[in-house]
Amino acid sequence: MTGQPLFHEWHEIYRPRAEKYYEKFREAKIKTAFDASYGDPLLISDSTPLLGDEKGILRTQALRDKSVIEGYGSTSDFRTAEAESKKDIPIKNAPIPPSIVSVLFSMFKWSFLGATLVKLCSDILQFANPLLLK
Structure with missing residues (x-):
């Protein structure tokens, strides 16, 4: 369902x-x-x-x-x-013709943007970890 x-x-x-x-x-x-x-x-x-x-x-x-x-x-x-x-x-x-990608983005834009923000934070923390341990 x-x-x-x-x-x-x-x-x-x-x-x-x-x-x-x-x-x-x-x-x-x-x-x-x-x-x-x-x-x-x-x-x-x-x-x-x-x-x-x-x-x-x-x-x-x-x-x-x-x-x-x-x-x-x-x-x-x-x-x-x-x-x-x-x-x-x-x-x-x-x-x-209408784009399937634009319709999918319209449907899941907040999920995409939230996942992008979480991934960006994760990448920044992984990059900052060796700098902080130095």
Whole structure:
């Protein structure tokens, strides 16, 4: 049962960082899609977000391709068009994922600092012992 409190503490610290990361990642992805399609018309539809990107962004040129729209209403065809259009476009200014080390330090910072202080005192006393005996 000792793992449960650590799990809940991990979630309390990591979840907000992960949510902020995913929000920044979505924003960077959408900005990259807009920048890459500059001069390329986009079809933006909030009514059918599952057929395209998170915000319903699809390139209209991919939609005009006959091989892509053979099965009307089929999401697999749209996902193929989405995958083809995203292969060329690396996400610019992608955020850095939350660090596991920083979360662990946030969880155990007082333990780390206390152990560091005890170790520092121990090292100073070991160094001072021969000086005092001299």
